[in-house]
Amino acid sequence: MIVYLLCFVLLLVGLYGVLTKRDLIKIILSIGILGYAVNLLLILFAYRKGSIYPILAKGKEVSQMVDPLPQALVLTSIVIELGTTAMLVALAIKLFEKYETFDITQIRRLKG
Amino acid sequence: MPVEYWLIFILIVMIIASIAALEMEDVLSSIVAIGVVGLGVSLSFLFLQAPDLAIVQFLFEIFALIILVKAFMGKEYHKEEPSRINKILAGITVITLAAIFIFSVSVFELLPPFGEPLMTTSQYYLDKGAQDTGAANLVSSIILDYRAYDTLGEITVLFTAILGAFTILRIKTKSKKDKTEFSHAAK
DSSP: OHHHHHHHHHHHHHHHHHHHOOBHHHHHHHHHHHHHHHHHHHHHHHOBTTOBOSBOOTTOOGGGBOOHHHHHHHHHHHHHHHHHHHHHHHHHHHHHHHHSOOBTTTOOOOOO | OOHHHHHHHHHHHHHHHHHHHHHOSOHHHHHHHHHHHHHHHHHHHHHTTOHHHHHHHHHHHHHHHHHHHHHHTTOOOOOOOOOHHHHHHHHHHHHHHHHHHHHHHHHHHHSOOTBOOOOSHHHHHHHHHHHHHOOSBHHHHIIIIITHHHHHHHHHHHHHHHHHHHHHHHSOOOOHHHHHHHHHHHO
8 A cells, every 4th residue: 555655656756747847858757757657556556465476487386476467568568668768869859959958948939 | 574665665765766866957867866766666576576577677777878868968058047937836736746646545545455466367367378378487478479469569669669769860950050050151
């Protein structure tokens, strides 16, 4: 319970960064924090007390393993996150080349 | 020490590091603080018995650090002081987020408690995974067999994102400086 709440606080910190920061770098970093918090929350739901990793081996019982389904889905989610981060960074670099600032209030003109 | 206490400790460190990353002025310091958050996530995956995820998260962290440092170092610009309205708006945002947190406590009470997952679909994967797919690692048996179409979609998304990043980087832009030089030349 308290673990879930702390993880939710981490998500809210990321949301605060997205909503209030005016620096593009900080916004990209807070999107990263949001991703970390969501992944960690899903894996926290999957944990079973006193269990081991879901890899079959001699002497390891199936009834003693954690939930493998959220782990598989989060694995794909982490990889996608890297791709989206790279794309966000590319957009930010192009905006810096054009406007010479990362401040989103200075980036106004949409055309030309 | 039980796993729960370790997780609480790591999560508190991660929250402090993320606030530090958002509030620090220096770009390199905030990128390093984000690295602390990511490595904390990797460490908690190890405590939560997910070694595959811990390795992938560690690699993600290294790549993200390289990309961010390469992209953002040495790009200084004039920072304006936040105006009074911005500070008031930030305060309102913090109050709203605190209200969301207080209301969400009752939502988290509805969930199954920590350490006792539902395991309805997953119990089938655990019981029959080795027979159906022949893989010893049940996570990879789910990724590559039961949910292979999901993985195909993931690869498509990743490919599109990387292609988009390359396409964006290839476009040539005229910066402010070039434009002013051009206008001087025209005069």
